[in-house]
Amino acid sequence: MxxxxxxxxxxxxxxxxxxxxxxxxxxxxxxxxxxxxxxxxxxxxxxxxxxxxxxxxxxxxxxxxxxxxxxxxxxxxxxxxxxxxxxxxxxxxxxxxxxxxxxxxQEFARYNIFDIKKKVLEKLPQIALVGNFRKNIL
Ligand code: SF4
Ligand code: SF4
Incomplete structure (x- = not known):
C-alpha cells in the first residue's frame, strides 16, 4: 500500500x-x-x-x-x-x-469614513468610494 x-x-x-x-x-x-x-x-x-x-x-x-x-x-x-x-x-x-x-x-488598510477629510470626500469619484466600502471600511 x-x-x-x-x-x-x-x-x-x-x-x-x-x-x-x-x-x-x-x-x-x-x-x-x-x-x-x-x-x-x-x-x-x-x-x-x-x-x-x-x-x-x-x-x-x-x-x-x-x-x-x-x-x-x-x-x-x-x-x-x-x-x-x-x-x-x-x-x-x-x-x-x-x-x-x-x-x-494590514491594519493600516482599514479606515473609517469619518476619518476622511470633507474636502477630499467631495472630490472622490463615487466608484472609488463604493469600491473602498467593499474592502476597507470597518
Ligand atoms: S484578471 Fe480578470 S478581472 Fe482582472 S483585469 Fe484581468 S481579465 Fe479583468
Ligand atoms: S482559470 Fe484555469 S481553466 Fe480557467 S481560463 Fe484560466 S487557466 Fe483556463
Missing part, C-alpha cells in the same frame, strides 16, 4: 486557504491551466505573474508567492477572464478575494 502523504500548512497559510474559500467559494482545482484567462486579460502585460499562474499558486496554496506579485492589485475587475474561462471559474472573484485577504492582514 502507498504511504499517505500529509502536508501540514503553516497556520497563516491555512487561515488564508480557509478565508479564500469562505469569501469566494471559487473551486481553484477546476482550473486545468489552459491560459485563456491570461490571454484575454487586458492588464496581463503589467502583471508580474499572469492570472493563470495565480490560479496555479492557489491550487498549491502558495499565498506567499501571490502576495509578492502585483497581479491582484493590477487587476481592474473587468471580469473578461471569468467570461472566457472554459471551466466556469470566477477568476475575477478570486482576485477580489485575494485583495480582501491581503488588506485584512
Amino acid at each position: 502507498e504511504p499517505k502523504v500529509s502536508i501540514k500548512l503553516p497556520a497563516k497559510d491555512a487561515a488564508r486557504v480557509e478565508r479564500f474559500a469562505e469569501i469566494t467559494g471559487v473551486n481553484v482545482f477546476a482550473c486545468y491551466q489552459c491560459g485563456n484567462c491570461s490571454a484575454s486579460c487586458p492588464a496581463t502585460e503589467f502583471m508580474d505573474v499572469p492570472p493563470h499562474q495565480v490560479m496555479r499558486y492557489l491550487q498549491l496554496e502558495m499565498f506567499d508567492e501571490i502576495v509578492k506579485a502585483n497581479t491582484c492589485w493590477i487587476c481592474a475587475a473587468c471580469i473578461t477572464c471569468t467570461a472566457k474561462c472554459p471551466r466556469g471559474i470566477d477568476i475575477a472573484k478570486a482576485m477580489e478575494g485575494l485583495r480582501q485577504i491581503f488588506l485584512e492582514e
